[in-house]
Amino acid sequence: MLGRLLRARYATLFLLAAIMIAVPYLAPSAFYLRVAAVVWVFALAALGLTILMGYAGQVSLGHAGFLGLGGYAVAIGPARFGLDPVLCLFLGAALAGALAFLVGRPILRLKGYYLAIATLGFGVILALVFHSESDWTGGPDGMAVARVTVFGTRLAGAATWYWVTAGALLIGAFLALNIEASPTGRALKALHDSEVAAAGAGIDVGRKKLAAFVIGAIYAAFAGGLLAAMNGLITPDAASFMHSIELVAMVIIGGLGSVLGAVVGAAFLVVLPQALTVLQEYEQAVLGLLIMVFMIFLPAGIVPTLRKWLLERLS
Amino acid sequence: MGTTVSRRWALRAVALAAFMTSAAFAADPVKIGSVVSATGPAAFLGDPEAKTLKLYVEELNKKGGLLGRPVELVLYDDGGDANKARTFATRLIEDDKVVAMVGGTTTGTTMAMIPVFEDAKIPFISLAGAIEIVEPMRAFVFKTPHTDKTACQKIFEDMKAKGITKIGMISGTDGFGKSMRNQCLKVIGEYGITVLADENYGATDSDMTPQLNKIKNTAGIQAVLNPGFGQGPAIVTRNYAQLGIALPLYESHGVASKSYVELAGPAAEGVRLPAPALLVVDKLPADDRQKAIGSAYKAAYEKATGQPVSTFGGYGFDGIQILTQAIARAKSTDPQKIRDAIEATKDYVGVTGIYTMSPTDHLGLGTDSFRMLQIKGGDWVMEAK
Structure with a gap:
């Protein structure tokens, strides 16, 4: 029974929904909802990387650049052009997708380390633009985002944003699971294992890689837009190299290629720093140590290792 | 008997005092x-x-x-x-x-x-x-x-007192430099000072000679102001000395640290800047309130x-x-x-x-x-x- 559940495609989705419903009942204060909302947002961004890195096996060290792009779209659109913030959320995602399409073509010809460095450079360039085009972006101090109104109600408070971000993640997870099971998903996994073999089997490797890159960018931009709207502020820091690394770390710690892994990885890196504040100065050191311990003992990531362990126990 | 009672009372008093302090805490x-x-x-x-x-x-x-x-x-x-x-x-x-x-x-x-x-x-x-x-x-x-606004006002007060009315500006394009430049331009009119040359540099630039040359060649400038933070102002100061510009140079409160003086070396000689009292607390006169x-x-x-x-x-x-x-x-x-x-x-x-x-x-x-x-x-x- 449990074994079948673990293998079922939408089991992840039901588990995620159950957690989302349970958290508000268990949370002692709105602060916990805020932390959970941040987890959902970063999980959404990490999901994009799961598709790119986990399914297709392509590394991106500049993914926070797309996150920033989505955030600034929600900030600049309403402030400079008087556009609706919700519309800007989708515009930002579309813009990120288009940009990923343009730069993805040349960049994705590179492989391994070269691809990693190229995406890194791309992310740094985006962060620099947000940093220096201060007439548009407000410069290093960031830019305020107008509060979002949907159907006449203003979205404010941790509880409201908890449900908005939870809903977005659930939709994102649903789409990612479907992509995984689709012909494209299978093609991505094939080229992950061997590009030559995939090409030999008739897969248009370049196009599929580009598709994964574009989808990943759209996920990140959407998450960035939500983050900016939720915080009421976006700073160039959101697009920084450190955040790109953090996203990659989330995907790897949680479990490469696992939808639930992206959520667990995001929770790991968002919740732990909050829990470790009791250690004061040693917080960063212990966080680093924990990441190392997890990578040594659960090299495949938290979720795939647990899943395998459960399946072995059951059979 | 009497001693026992008083001792008991003393004990009670001690206990009460202990209780009260612990209650306070x-x-x-x-x-x-x-x-x-x-x-x-x-x-x-x-x-x-x-x-x-x-x-x-x-x-x-x-x-x-x-x-x-x-x-x-x-x-x-x-x-x-x-x-x-x-x-x-x-x-x-x-x-x-x-x-x-x-x-x-x-x-x-x-x-x-x-x-x-x-x-x-x-x-x-x-x-x-x-x-x-x-x-x-x-x-x-x-x-x-x-x-930044207060710093600009302080600098302009000083310029006004020295009879300086026409200045050149060279600002960093980092957050600090940009913000201070804007604040300075906002209040400068109140002091009757005009900017004849308005140059800028990137936060990581390593040579500001061209911009400073432009300022040097602008006729009528009586002093130069450099809103900036970090290493930029130190380079400006060095280039300023290398070009032999004889006008007074004003730096911002952003460089009010020993590391600026060390980075700029002898070129910093004569540079003026506004700084909080804490920086010179040992040199303040005894009647200074701070x-x-x-x-x-x-x-x-x-x-x-x-x-x-x-x-x-x-x-x-x-x-x-x-x-x-x-x-x-x-x-x-x-x-x-x-x-x-x-x-x-x-x-x-x-x-x-x-x-x-x-x-x-x-x-x-x-x-x-x-x-x-x-x-x-x-x-x-x-x-x-």
Whole structure:
């Protein structure tokens, strides 16, 4: 029974929904909802990387650049052009997708380390633009985002944003699971294992890689837009190299290629720093140590290792 | 018999006294929150702030706390990340239930936290520089560091006194340089000074000779102003000397540190800049009102941390002092009453300046919070006030 559940495609989705419903009942204060909302947002961004890195096996060290792009779209659109913030959320995602399409073509010809460095450079360039085009972006101090109104109600408070971000993640997870099971998903996994073999089997490797890159960018931009709207502020820091690394770390710690892994990885890196504040100065050191311990003992990531362990126990 | 009774009474008295002191300490602590960037790129600002806050809350508790209750400082490190700062701000309010907050190291983290405190109606004393924090006014937001605007005014006051009316400007394009350039251009008209050449440079540029040459070749310029932060101004100063420009050079308060003097070397000779009193606290005349508090803070900080005192820690010192004095005056930990008391801060002599806040001014510092300094022989020299 449990074994079948673990293998079922939408089991992840039901588990995620159950957690989302349970958290508000268990949370002692709105602060916990805020932390959970941040987890959902970063999980959404990490999901994009799961598709790119986990399914297709392509590394991106500049993914926070797309996150920033989505955030600034929600900030600049309403402030400079008087556009609706919700519309800007989708515009930002579309813009990120288009940009990923343009730069993805040349960049994705590179492989391994070269691809990693190229995406890194791309992310740094985006962060620099947000940093220096201060007439548009407000410069290093960031830019305020107008509060979002949907159907006449203003979205404010941790509880409201908890449900908005939870809903977005659930939709994102649903789409990612479907992509995984689709012909494209299978093609991505094939080229992950061997590009030559995939090409030999008739897969248009370049196009599929580009598709994964574009989808990943759209996920990140959407998450960035939500983050900016939720915080009421976006700073160039959101697009920084450190955040790109953090996203990659989330995907790897949680479990490469696992939808639930992206959520667990995001929770790991968002919740732990909050829990470790009791250690004061040693917080960063212990966080680093924990990441190392997890990578040594659960090299495949938290979720795939647990899943395998459960399946072995059951059979 | 008599001795037994008196001994019993003595024991009771001791027990009662012990009970009372423990009761006093068992009283609910006054919870003060703080979110600073003690690590990350802004650590050079946030670290002395965190150390200062801890130091003075400890000291306050040794003196018996506030309103007969101990003070508890709930301090979080946001690492300079605005998103984390906002999460910690929510935590302070929702989970820790603090009555007020002193923190917000950078303008970015402060701006991210402001809506949280405004919505919760909890007073927030920011330690960040930008004028946007208190302009437009927000009911519950205050700040202690002086703004770029005050520095511009101080510099222009000095220029005006020296009969300088036409200047050249060379500004950094980093956040600090840009913001200060804008603030300077806003107030410059009030001093009858005009800018004949307005140049800029990138924060990581390694040569500013072309821009300075342009300024050198502009006829009529009487002085040059360099709003900037970090290594840029040191390079400007060196290039300025290499080009042999004989006009007075004004730097900003952003370089008021020993490292600037070291980086610029002999080229810094004669450079003028506005700086907080803390930088020259040893050289202040004995009758200066800031001398005593500045010297005391410097001695206490350097003794506790073994590091040289910085003006950034001073912002934290003034923040916690203004807050705790306001709580003492309000005789209450009700956030609304604390807010009103902070706003009523009058003539508080701090290490950064002398503060007088009002319903229209949530900073409360004038140009007298800056001292005009000149660099002579590799050290600061006070100019007559």
